[in-house]
Amino acid sequence: MKITITGATGFVGTNLQNYLRTAHDVEPMSVRYVDNQQFDVKTDVLIHLAGKAHDLKKVSNPQDYYRANFELTKQLFDAFFDSDSAVFIFMSTVKAVADDVKGILCEDEIPNPKTHYGIVKHQAEEYILSKKLPQGKRVYILRPCMIHGPGNKGNLNLLYQFVAKGLPWPLGDFVNQRSFLSIQNLCFVIKELLEQTAIPSGVYNVADDNFISTNELIIIMGQSLGVKVRILKIPVKLIKFIAMIGDSLKLPLNIEKLQKLTENYIVSNEKIINAIGKQLPLNSKEGMRITFDSFKGNK
Secondary structure, three states, X not given: OEEEEEOXXXXXXXXXXXXXXOOOEEEEEOOOOOOOOOOOOOOOEEEEOOOOOXXXXXXXXXXXXXXXXXXXXXXXXXXXXXXXXXXXXXXOOHHHOOOOOOOEEOOOOOOOOOOHHHHHHHHHHHHHHOOOOOOOOEEEEEEEOEEEOOOOOOHHHHHHHHHHOOOOEOEOOOOOOEOEEEHHHHHHHHHHHHHOOOOOOEEEEEOOOOOEOHHHHHHHHHHHHOOOOOEOEOOHHHHHHHHHHHHHHOOOOOHHHHHHHHXXXXXXXXXXXXXXXXXXXXXXXXXXXXXXXXXXXXX
């Protein structure tokens, strides 16, 4: 099976190439948006990972998201649609549906994205789903939650550095649950979608089986570091007051950062697990330990 991957030099792309190469012919495809360009797709599988990632600093032009995440996806999907290629996988995001989750996020949730990133990803999903597929073609839209693993340099790494400094965790009074996704589990899911031809096309959330609280993350980080962590239970009301002051005085802790550290965001993976008929290779805590152990050289 010949597999072509866009965005192959990124975190997900690099790991996915290495994972699939043991059994398939995998090649990267360099793409960027250009007006009116047409692609000549000559592959069995096209996995589209390329795009503009969520800008946490909020300095990106909304039009950049539109070109990179909608127009480019449209061009590639149109090329796939008119080709002999059999499978198209589009890497979307749970943020295409919701920035805040009440309860458990499932695939049938009515999308209500709030950011430019999420809105444009949802537009790309809608375009793909608007096309009636010819016989013999399969299309999968994957909505992963926060992906982590060796080589990832996201927010988990920053949190790990905090614990590595021996600082006490001050947000122990907050009770939250979050879904995460280890890169190993994501690669496993994609491999199963490619090899099990009976899995129906559609939208699938991708997440680890169990959710984890931020306090549990801190404990697992301490275990990875071989240190006993201190979790302080400073009253929630006091922390929120400090965060409000942080907004005014530009302190490290503000309302937005507090929300990201303590919010609930639980994602159901029931649909994808039922579709592939197999359990994921790693449970949530095992995946986290692998990720945190990989951070040790960056302390």
